[in-house]
Amino acid sequence: MTLTSTWALFLTTHAVLVEKIEAALKKADLPPLTWYDVLWALERAPEHRLRMHELAQGVVLSRSNLTRLVDRLETARLVKRIQATDDKRGAYSVITPAGLAMRTRMWPIYLREIENLFNAHLKPAEDAVMREALRRILKASRIADD
Amino acid sequence: MTLTSTWALFLTTHAVLVEKIEAALKKADLPPLTWYDVLWALERAPEHRLRMHELAQGVVLSRSNLTRLVDRLETARLVKRIQATDDKRGAYSVITPAGLAMRTRMWPIYLREIENLFNAHLKPAEDAVMREALRRILKASRIADD
DNA sequence: TGATAATAATTGCAATTGCAACTATAATTT
DNA sequence: AAATTATAGTTGCAATTGCAATTATTATCA
Structure with missing residues (x-):
């Protein structure tokens, strides 16, 4: 299967790399990427x-999904919820010391994968081009909200 | 939240665009992206x-997931399974005429989103750089199988 | 050949996600 | 100020996913 379009390559690359990163985290007995985020x-x-x-x-997740993701993080004591004082409807999510520690523990594993799978194959000029292009795309997507 | 690294931009862009494309398909009463793939x-x-x-x-999906995805496509009559004759363990998945028609029906909607959200913001030179880089990354990921 | 290991696909079950409805509170309008 | 609309966050439930185990068949090799 030879992919031709940039979009198709984009999709496939994402799927493959994320799969590998998740596997690496799991192998190191660490939580998934969403927790890291x-x-x-x-x-x-x-x-x-x-x-x-x-x-x-920030993490590009639906509200209801986030509610439950934070539930899980909270039972793992990596995060805690705090009732907002100004707006009684609202809640803050605060990272705990254990959460900070976990993030720090995950980072080297995650970084190694990013380096090996992604960064290592990008020349500096390509990296710059890609970064700028992605930024532009992302920015446009926020405006053109269909 | 300003994303700095190319990888972070890559992840976020993917999440945002896929979400919008799924929404567009749903709005047109069409099946999700995985079906299209x-x-x-x-x-x-x-x-x-x-x-x-x-x-x-081809679609970067686990086997068991694919089994059930094909189940769904099959009940929608877009695909049918055929027992392999040479290898009795195996099954082929074959697209039906209705499946071809559905793919054709989905394409314009999908294409419009790709154009508006992605292609429109890439200059030809950037597109070329990105395509080449992604191809290299993907190729490397197949080799370096951790 | 017969035993052992590998591969193809599916299944069971738990975890995660998506969507619509719901509760509580805040903001806006008349 | 009362009524209406909007926002924040959660919940119920169904659909989808991930993972380990299972079944059936094929390949390997002693």
Whole structure:
């Protein structure tokens, strides 16, 4: 099966690499990529906390999915929920010390895969082109909201 | 949230675009992307048929997932299974006329999204760079099988 | 040949996801 | 201010996925 279009290549590459990264994490007895994403988003956030809807935005996940993902992280004590004081409907998700530790533990494994599977095969110029193009695509997608 | 690394952009772009494409298909009362992939793989294949494991390879899906995906396509009469004569363990999946018709019906919707969300934002030179880079990454991933 | 290992595909079951409905609160309108 | 609409987050339930085990058949090799 020879893929011709850039889009088809994009899709297939994503599927293959993500599959391999998930396998590497699992092999190291670590949680899946989605957990990493959430932990990292929270770690970067001011005060290590984010409202649920902000988090959902950041990690590109539906609200209901995020609710349950955070449930799982919470039972693993990597995150905790805090009732928002200003808006009584809202909740913050805050990363715990254990969460920070887990993120740190996952990173080298994840990084190694990114390096080996992705970065290693991109020349600096290509990397730059791709980054700029993807940024443009992403930006456009936010505007042209069908 | 400003994404810096190319990999992070790659992941996010994928998530956002796929979500939009799925939404567009659903809005047009059409089946999801995975169905398209299977139908298209079969349409391209010699005699419009592929063994289950070949198909799984082609669409980057686990075997068991494919079994059930083909189940669904089969109940929708878009595909049918045929016992392999040479290898009694095996089964072929063959696209039906209705399957061909469905693929044809899905394509314009899918194409429109690809064009608007992806292609429209890539200059020809960028497209070429990206295609070549992705091909290289994909090829490497097949070799370096961890 | 007969035993052993490998491959093809499916199945059972648990975990995750998607979608629509629901609860609670906040914002807007008249 | 009351009524209406919108937003935040969760929940129920069905559909899909992931993983390990299973069945059937084919390939290997001692």
